[in-house]
Amino acid sequence: xxxxxxxxxxxxxxxxxxxxxxxxxLIYGYAGSGIEYAFSSDPLGPRVFPVLLAAIxxxxxxxxxxxxxxxxxxxxxxxxxxxxxxxxxxLIAALLFEPIGFAGAMFVMTAGVGRIFGASWRASLIGGLVxxxxxxxxxxxxxxxxxxxxxxxxxxxxx
Amino acid sequence: MTLDYLWTGFSVALSWQNLLIGLVGCFLGTIIGALxxxxxxxxIALLLPIAYTLGLPPESTMILLAAxxxxxxxxxxxxxxxxxxxxxxGAVMTALDGNPLARxxxxxxxxxxxxxxxxxxxxxxxxxxxxxxxxxxxxAIGFGPAExxxxxxxxxxxxxxxxxxxxxxxLIGCVLGLMLATVGLDPTxxxxxxxxxxxxxxxxxxxxxxxxxxxxxxEAMLMLESHATGTxxxxxxxxxxxxxxxxxxxxxxxxxxxxxxxxxxxxxxxxASVASAxxxxxxxxxxxxxxxxxxxxxxxxxxxxxxNNSCAAGAxxxxxxxxxxxxxTTAVMLGAxxxxxxxxxxxxxxxxxxxxxxxxxxxxxxxxxxxxxxxxFVGIFSRLLLLPNWILVPGIxxxxxxGVYSTHASVEAVLLMLGIGCMGWLLRKLGFDMAPIILGFVxxxxxxxxxxxxxxISGGELSILFQSHISIIxxxxxxxxxxxxxxxxxxxxRRAARV
Numbered sequence: 078x079x080x081x082x083x084x085x086x087x088x089x090x091x092x093x094x095x096x097x098x099x100x101x102x103l104i105y106g107y108a109g110s111g112i113e114y115a116f117s118s119d120p121l122g123p124r125v126f127p128v129l130l131a132a133i134x135x136x137x138x139x140x141x142x143x144x145x146x147x148x149x150x151x152x153x154x155x156x157x158x159x160x161x162x163x164x165x166x167x168l169i170a171a172l173l174f175e176p177i178g179f180a181g182a183m184f185v186m187t188a189g190v191g192r193i194f195g196a197s198w199r200a201s202l203i204g205g206l207v208x209x210x211x212x213x214x215x216x217x218x219x220x221x222x223x224x225x226x227x228x229x230x231x232x233x234x235x236x
Numbered sequence: 237m238t239l240d241y242l243w244t245g246f247s248v249a250l251s252w253q254n255l256l257i258g259l260v261g262c263f264l265g266t267i268i269g270a271l272x273x274x275x276x277x278x279x280i281a282l283l284l285p286i287a288y289t290l291g292l293p294p295e296s297t298m299i300l301l302a303a304x305x306x307x308x309x310x311x312x313x314x315x316x317x318x319x320x321x322x323x324x325x326g327a328v329m330t331a332l333d334g335n336p337l338a339r340x341x342x343x344x345x346x347x348x349x350x351x352x353x354x355x356x357x358x359x360x361x362x363x364x365x366x367x368x369x370x371x372x373x374x375x376a377i378g379f380g381p382a383e384x385x386x387x388x389x390x391x392x393x394x395x396x397x398x399x400x401x402x403x404x405x406x407l408i409g410c411v412l413g414l415m416l417a418t419v420g421l422d423p424t425x426x427x428x429x430x431x432x433x434x435x436x437x438x439x440x441x442x443x444x445x446x447x448x449x450x451x452x453x454x455e456a457m458l459m460l461e462s463h464a465t466g467t468x469x470x471x472x473x474x475x476x477x478x479x480x481x482x483x484x485x486x487x488x489x490x491x492x493x494x495x496x497x498x499x500x501x502x503x504x505x506x507x508a509s510v511a512s513a514x515x516x517x518x519x520x521x522x523x524x525x526x527x528x529x530x531x532x533x534x535x536x537x538x539x540x541x542x543x544n545n546s547c548a549a550g551a552x553x554x555x556x557x558x559x560x561x562x563x564x565t566t567a568v569m570l571g572a573x574x575x576x577x578x579x580x581x582x583x584x585x586x587x588x589x590x591x592x593x594x595x596x597x598x599x600x601x602x603x604x605x606x607x608x609x610x611x612x613f614v615g616i617f618s619r620l621l622l623l624p625n626w627i628l629v630p631g632i633x634x635x636x637x638x639g640v641y642s643t644h645a646s647v648e649a650v651l652l653m654l655g656i657g658c659m660g661w662l663l664r665k666l667g668f669d670m671a672p673i674i675l676g677f678v679x680x681x682x683x684x685x686x687x688x689x690x691x692x693i694s695g696g697e698l699s700i701l702f703q704s705h706i707s708i709i710x711x712x713x714x715x716x717x718x719x720x721x722x723x724x725x726x727x728x729x730r731r732a733a734r735v
Binding site: 091094098105108113115117119121127134137146149151156163171172174175183187188190191193194196205212220223224 | 286289290402407411414425426429456457461625626627629630631637638641645650654658662664667687688689691695696
């Protein structure tokens with residue numbers, strides 16, 4: 078998506094990205110040239126297309142390296158902390174998904190993400206509770222999607 | 237040329253179940269379009285796995301996704317006009333004249349006129365699709381593997397020269413997408429490629445995981461930054477009415493925008509952002525004699541709105557007839573069809589008329605429903621702009637996690653989605669567009685298979701790629717779109733220097 082209003086940064090990060098892509102193309106090409114196969118019904122086989130792509134990517138990354146172009150400014154300070162916190166919260170929710178179940182994991186995620194988007198503690202906790210309950214009802218009952226209840230609860234129910 | 241498929245389509249689309257699905261899609265689409273910062277591609281990415289998990293038949297899924305697509309092209313104008321924050325790239329141009337109108341207290345009129353021009357654009361686009369698609373499909377029957385391969389080269393060439401301002405990054409995105417598509421079992425030789433002996437990667441990278449990672453997780457992270465830097469002020473809608481004078485005043489702009497939108501839509505890979513930009517620029521050149529464009533000219537509003545809706549319909553032409561998507565959003569829809577093991581192409585019209593016809597018929601019905609939804613209820617949709625991000629973003633994340641988990645029932649898939657999302661965020665910060673990656677991914681397997689089949693036919697002779705008239709024309713076109721704009725720019729610069 079185009080976002081012309083955002084501030085633009087220097088070319089260092091672009092050059093680093095170009096180098097990373099170049100290294101990636103070499104590794105991908107090397108791995109592609111070593112693909113093992115017993116037979117192939119076509120003259121090209123499974124190796125040629127990946128090697129061709131690697132060559133094209135290597136060429137494009139070289140152009141990118143010398144003509145790095147524009148990119149957006151990187152976040153700093155609190156914004157950077159929030160940018161790390163968001164995927165971290167999704168990670169925590171994913172890891173909690175099966176142990177404590179859908180509703181609990183989604184509560185942690187929605188309340189946490191609400192908080193980093195500027196809601197007060199109270200608003201984010203209430204928002205998290207409401208969203209966890211609402212989505213549980215929508216998916217679990219209305220749309221009948223399979224969702225984990227949580228091993229802890231399942232165990233206590235059995236006990 | 238026969239339009240029988242369309243009658244089959246109307247009987248599918250008018251069943252009560254599909255009508256309801258279409259209505260829900262139009263409603264959700266308008267909401268998705270109206271919400272700032274999320275657009276059609278994000279909406280479709282989020283709702284695709286849910287439609288798939290619900291076990292909807294392919295034609296109903298297509299009707300739902302198409303309704304969301306067209307609905308969000310309508311809805312996109314609401315946040316552009318009232319907030320000056322385009323909901324998606326296709327609505328950027330709408331803000332240029334729409335927001336000044338809102339500031340002059342004419343938001344209601346602006347929403348009405350843009351709603352009408354969206355409708356006209358949408359209908360002209362669907363009529364074009366109805367007439368042009370079977371024609372292109374009958375042409376494409378003659379395509380062999382070599383022609384298909386060259387067609388995809390042409391698609392990437394168009395993408396590189398028309399999408400985004402940094403062609404190298406667009407092309408790198410395409411190649412990355414093609415590379416991602418090579419992961420997994422190679423069907424012709426039985427070799428496992430780039431799977432690192434992991435059984436999960438044997439079937440390749442899952443489309444749902446990739447799309448949600450790229451379009452939803454990375455979007456949420458970007459929203460975090462814009463949240464920190466700006467606050468939004470919602471303009472008042474005011475009185476909603478249409479003045480006959482304004483309709484007459486904008487008719488030319490709407491019609492021109494519709495035609496440009498359709499043509500740009502048909503070109504592979506170029507979506508609503510290109511269509512609305514081209515039509516706005518042209519309209520400004522044609523009509524702006526008093527310098528009123530950018531200060532609240534109704535024509536500057538009508539033209540890009542007609543274009544982005546017409547483009548949405550046009551983008552289905554290459555997707556349905558050639559299997560090459562006309563925009564990023566249709567690339568996601570192509571991936572959705574592949575989930576059902578359906579490969580679009582010229583045979584689809586004859587073999588699965590219920591899907592093609594149902595989809596096209598639903599676009600007619602959808603545009604009428606959207607006009608009805610968007611004219612009287614625009615005030616209600618505009619209230620959505622008051623929804624704070626601290627409610628919206630957690631909701632998007634819940635949908636993402638549920639979408640991925642429900643199609644795989646595995647936490648590993650959610651973790652892969654998260655990893656892909658973080659990579660997507662890095663790439664977007666560096667100025668890469670996500671649509672070329674998706675386009676490369678959905679075309680990757682087909683492109684390789686066609687290349688290998690072509691060379692199997694010729695016994696390894698590369699000359700087969702340059703033999704038929706169609707291939708030669710496509711090569712020439714590809715070279716023209718790749719080099720044309722650059723040469724034109726140089727030529728006009730040299731001319732300017734001479735004068």
